[in-house]
Amino acid sequence: MRLARSIAALLLAATALPAAAQDVAPAQVAAMKKLMASKSFATARASLDGDYDRIIKDVITLTEIAAPPFKEETRARAYLEMLRAEGLADVEIDAEGNAMGLCKGTGGGPLLVIAAHLDTVFPAGTDVKVRREGNKLLAPGVGDDTCSLPVLLAFIRAMKAADISTKSDILFVGNVGEEGPGDLRGVRYLLTKGKYKDVDKQFISFEPGRARVTNAGVGSKRYKVIFRGPGGHSLGAFGLVSPAYAMAAAMVEFGKMPVPTEPRTVYNVGIVEGGTSVNSIPFEMAMTVDMRSESATALQAEKDYLFALVPKAVTAENATRSTVKGAITAEIKAIGDRPVGATPMKSNIVQTAGAAMAAAGVTPRFGASSTDSNLPMSIGIPAVTLGSGFETERSHSLDEALILDRPETVKHMAIGLATVLSLAGASVK
Ligand SMILES: [Zn+2]
Numbered sequence: 001m002r003l004a005r006s007i008a009a010l011l012l013a014a015t016a017l018p019a020a021a022q023d024v025a026p027a028q029v030a031a032m033k034k035l036m037a038s039k040s041f042a043t044a045r046a047s048l049d050g051d052y053d054r055i056i057k058d059v060i061t062l063t064e065i066a067a068p069p070f071k072e073e074t075r076a077r078a079y080l081e082m083l084r085a086e087g088l089a090d091v092e093i094d095a096e097g098n099a100m101g102l103c104k105g106t107g108g109g110p111l112l113v114i115a116a117h118l119d120t121v122f123p124a125g126t127d128v129k130v131r132r133e134g135n136k137l138l139a140p141g142v143g144d145d146t147c148s149l150p151v152l153l154a155f156i157r158a159m160k161a162a163d164i165s166t167k168s169d170i171l172f173v174g175n176v177g178e179e180g181p182g183d184l185r186g187v188r189y190l191l192t193k194g195k196y197k198d199v200d201k202q203f204i205s206f207e208p209g210r211a212r213v214t215n216a217g218v219g220s221k222r223y224k225v226i227f228r229g230p231g232g233h234s235l236g237a238f239g240l241v242s243p244a245y246a247m248a249a250a251m252v253e254f255g256k257m258p259v260p261t262e263p264r265t266v267y268n269v270g271i272v273e274g275g276t277s278v279n280s281i282p283f284e285m286a287m288t289v290d291m292r293s294e295s296a297t298a299l300q301a302e303k304d305y306l307f308a309l310v311p312k313a314v315t316a317e318n319a320t321r322s323t324v325k326g327a328i329t330a331e332i333k334a335i336g337d338r339p340v341g342a343t344p345m346k347s348n349i350v351q352t353a354g355a356a357m358a359a360a361g362v363t364p365r366f367g368a369s370s371t372d373s374n375l376p377m378s379i380g381i382p383a384v385t386l387g388s389g390f391e392t393e394r395s396h397s398l399d400e401a402l403i404l405d406r407p408e409t410v411k412h413m414a415i416g417l418a419t420v421l422s423l424a425g426a427s428v429k
Contacts, residue, residue, distance in 0.1 A: 147402055254289065343373075
């Protein structure tokens with residue numbers, strides 16, 4: 001998960017009032033304070049606190065099972081057994097590879113899906129052994145998003161310890177495919193193809209962090225643009241068309257793309273590749289580009305701009321040099337597509353998440369990011385991404401770290417649990 005933009009900051013600029021203060025309804029905060037002051041919740045919170053060491057143990061176990069994109073299976077099976085051990089119903093791995101289990105409610109509310117992603121950004125072969133240095137656990141993937149998986153298990157135990165029942169069924173999910181190449185495949189399958197697809201539902205994705213309510217999803221479109229030509233000897237075939245010049249021209253045009261600052265819209269050429277030797281006209285060159293926006297219209301405009309400039313660059317190169325051995329062609333391959341979406345500030349799920357923080361004396365920060373919630377948001381399912389309670393450092397790097405600060409972590413886990421309980425229609429005493 002990457003934070004792209006703070007809507008709170010925008011609101012602040014526009015109105016000179018903190019978003020948190022003006023946007024969370026006092027009645028919601030009062031209701032949440034009541035829930036959090038209940039005896040049942042105190043018992044649940046004590047369970048989370050007592051569970052801390054076990055959560056850390058599970059974080060280490062799962063971190064040390066590598067889960068590169070498209071290779072989450074071993075970790076999914078381990079997580080499935082953990083879900084099963086909590087006594088959930090309908091424990092299974094679906095056709096896409098998501099591990100999940102159902103906590104049955106008493107009936108009457110929409111299904112609440114709470115998910116953390118199994119996949120990390122690290123390729124197979126990365127050393128994932130966890131080591132401890134002072135108050136930190138270090139290992140690739142220990143934070144994003146491995147640390148959130150055991151928190152979901154702790155929620156189940158806390159509910160059991162406090163004998164809390166809910167109206168809604170709660171589906172606990174360790175999903176595949178959140179990070180770049182996965183392109184949200186796990187949640188996409190779960191919500192649009194899997195057996196729960198037609199059920200009325202709400203969705204929460206837990207990621208490392210605290211005090212943040214991600215209620216908007218930055219969309220992205222990613223392409224690999226491949227230019228091909230006849231190639232040839234740099235001396236003997238001089239004068240033939242070259243994919244290098246076609247791609248260079250295309251890249252210069254791409255870099256001139258006009259984009260709005262509001263809604264925030266950006267682009268990047270991330271990878272350039274091709275050629276075989278210094279004395280050969282290349283037969284293939286490629287550039288991989290990323291385009292992102294908070295607006296579906298602006299994102300589509302970026303796509304249109306790219307798709308218009310590539311054939312022009314190809315035509316220009318074919319007109320500039322000889323095509324006697326073959327002409328330049330281009331292929332635009334889609335390699336990523338994350339939909340844009342948002343859950344309204346006034347929706348119950350956003351209000352509930354904000355109120356749980358406010359009730360605990362924490363100022364919620366609302367904002368946009370790119371997470372599993374993009375998918376439900378884009379198809380109208382109420383969704384937010386929340387912090388699971390852990391602070392992390394150097395996410396997506398080999399020295400990724402998880403901070404061990406028990407009281408703060410437990411406090412923020414409890415805020416997450418309160419949000420879940422309220423959304424699921426828990427009865428507390
Ligand atoms: Zn993540």
